Amino acid sequence: MSHIKIQTEIPGPKSQALFRERQREVARGPFHVTPIFAARTNGTTIEDVDGNHFIDFAAGIGVVNLGHRNERVMDAICAEREKSLHLSFNVTPYESYVRLCQKLNESTPGSFSKKTFLANSGAEAVENAVKMARAFTKRQAVISFEHGFHGRTYLAMTLTSKGLYRQGFGPFASEVYTAAFPYVYRWPTGGNRQEVADACFREFENLVKIRILPSHVAAVIFEPVQGEGGFLPMPREFAVKLRNFCTEHQIVLIADEIQCGFGRTGTLFACEQLGIEPDLLTSAKGLGGGMPISAVTGRSEIMDAPVEGAIGGTFGGHPLSCAAALAVFREFETSDALDKAKALGVVLEKRMYHWLEVFPRVGDVRGMGPMLAIELVTDKSSKTPDAAAAKKLVQYCYTHGVIVMSSGSFGNAIRFLMPLTIDSESLAEGLDVVEAGLAELHQ
Numbered sequence: 075m076s077h078i079k080i081q082t083e084i085p086g087p088k089s090q091a092l093f094r095e096r097q098r099e100v101a102r103g104p105f106h107v108t109p110i111f112a113a114r115t116n117g118t119t120i121e122d123v124d125g126n127h128f129i130d131f132a133a134g135i136g137v138v139n140l141g142h143r144n145e146r147v148m149d150a151i152c153a154e155r156e157k158s159l160h161l162s163f164n165v166t167p168y169e170s171y172v173r174l175c176q177k178l179n180e181s182t183p184g185s186f187s188k189k190t191f192l193a194n195s196g197a198e199a200v201e202n203a204v205k206m207a208r209a210f211t212k213r214q215a216v217i218s219f220e221h222g223f224h225g226r227t228y229l230a231m232t233l234t235s236k237g238l239y240r241q242g243f244g245p246f247a248s249e250v251y252t253a254a255f256p257y258v259y260r261w262p263t264g265g266n267r268q269e270v271a272d273a274c275f276r277e278f279e280n281l282v283k284i285r286i287l288p289s290h291v292a293a294v295i296f297e298p299v300q301g302e303g304g305f306l307p308m309p310r311e312f313a314v315k316l317r318n319f320c321t322e323h324q325i326v327l328i329a330d331e332i333q334c335g336f337g338r339t340g341t342l343f344a345c346e347q348l349g350i351e352p353d354l355l356t357s358a359k360g361l362g363g364g365m366p367i368s369a370v371t372g373r374s375e376i377m378d379a380p381v382e383g384a385i386g387g388t389f390g391g392h393p394l395s396c397a398a399a400l401a402v403f404r405e406f407e408t409s410d411a412l413d414k415a416k417a418l419g420v421v422l423e424k425r426m427y428h429w430l431e432v433f434p435r436v437g438d439v440r441g442m443g444p445m446l447a448i449e450l451v452t453d454k455s456s457k458t459p460d461a462a463a464a465k466k467l468v469q470y471c472y473t474h475g476v477i478v479m480s481s482g483s484f485g486n487a488i489r490f491l492m493p494l495t496i497d498s499e500s501l502a503e504g505l506d507v508v509e510a511g512l513a514e515l516h517q
């Protein structure tokens with residue numbers, strides 16, 4: 075049975091009418107992957123307002139890792155609703171906030187004593203992690219990486235490397251520096267993973283030792299797999315050196331696992347596969363299973379650096395979001411979601427390496443576990459990024475019933491962020507559509 079149902083032109087008439095209203099009533103800034111207005115969701119499918127059904131390979135930008143409206147998450151939200159809606163942890167604390175912090179302390183990498191702070195969005199977690207690092211070290215500089223993305227608030231935006239997200243918004247936060255990322259496919263002098271990791275780390279050391287000075291650096295923030303950057307995995311070799319360097323110079327190492335955490339790479343956290351323990355770890359997206367919540371988790375002494383009252387917020391760690399996040403943990407603990415994620419990675423990788431072999435415009439396949447992307451180029455030898463092809467492929471897919479997103483600094487990567495629990499028939503059907511779209515690009 076097909077999971078795709080297309081019964082109107084895409085976008086359908088109701089979506090088109092709503093889109094006209096959106097243009098009139100909503101600010102221009104928020105982008106849309108598709109012009110399709112959603113009506114309802116179920117597991118791995120989205121039904122639009124015109125009755126069309128799509129297989130979802132985007133999962134709300136890597137949020138509903140356990141599927142849309144996961145039963146356990148929904149039950150937890152409904153049960154919590156009967157007890158309270160909003161309280162504010164700053165007024166009358168509640169147990170679920172503490173229990174969730176406890177879960178995060180237990181499950182994030184690192185055997186040292188940990189504490190957690192809850193907020194609402196990924197950007198807010200990043201901001202707070204940097205505040206903690208600065209308060210703890212009494213230093214100012216923060217280093218992030220090229221192609222990285224950390225959010226849209228002022229500091230998070232400054233830490234983000236893509237110009238589009240910063241356009242017209244200066245002046246930016248001060249004392250933020252950008253280091254080169256070991257982007258193996260596009261490293262200017264070429265080389266294999268180890269060679270690129272070594273060369274890139276030499277650049278990193280020069281930046282810190284010569285330009286900034288280690289004693290001035292509060293924190294280094296990195297994504298174990300860059301999300302918006304086009305699913306660029308940080309080579310393990312580089313991550314280990316970075317960890318050692320930060321330890322040697324008492325710099326706080328912050329892993330931003332907002333997109334790559336919560337099973338997205340086949341383990342609960344991607345750092346597990348890098349074999350390193352960050353001092354602080356930010357999570358959001360998959361943590362709430364569809365509810366807005368984010369967290370900073372890390373070494374107790376760093377987490378406790380800001381004085382009482384210096385961090386917090388009205389909604390941070392909202393009761394419904396805490397209930398949902400605790401259900402996400404229960405699901406990971408008691409179901410085979412991580413095994414499914416690993417198996418998904420194997421299927422995806424096989425299909426993508428086949429595309430790399432047969433399609434001249436597929437230049438690279440990379441990622442970690444099921445967090446995989448392909449990069450589209452005009453031809454394999456020049457590696458010229460082909461953002462127009464990525465745009466066409468995304469459009470081909472949604473007009474044929476699959477929702478998929480592009481990413482990358484050059485806009486030419488196609489990232490795969492389907493729910494990790496996707497059934498094999500929907501997965502195969504969706505991948506066939508992507509493959510047909512790739513074939514059309516080559517005609």
Ligand SMILES: Cc1ncc(COP(=O)(O)O)c(C=O)c1O
Nearest residue numbers: 195196197223224225301332333
């Ligand atoms: C790695 C990473 N950090 C931070 C953010 C910002 O999260 P939010 O959009 O919830 O503020 C994102 C969002 O895509 C992200 O992928």
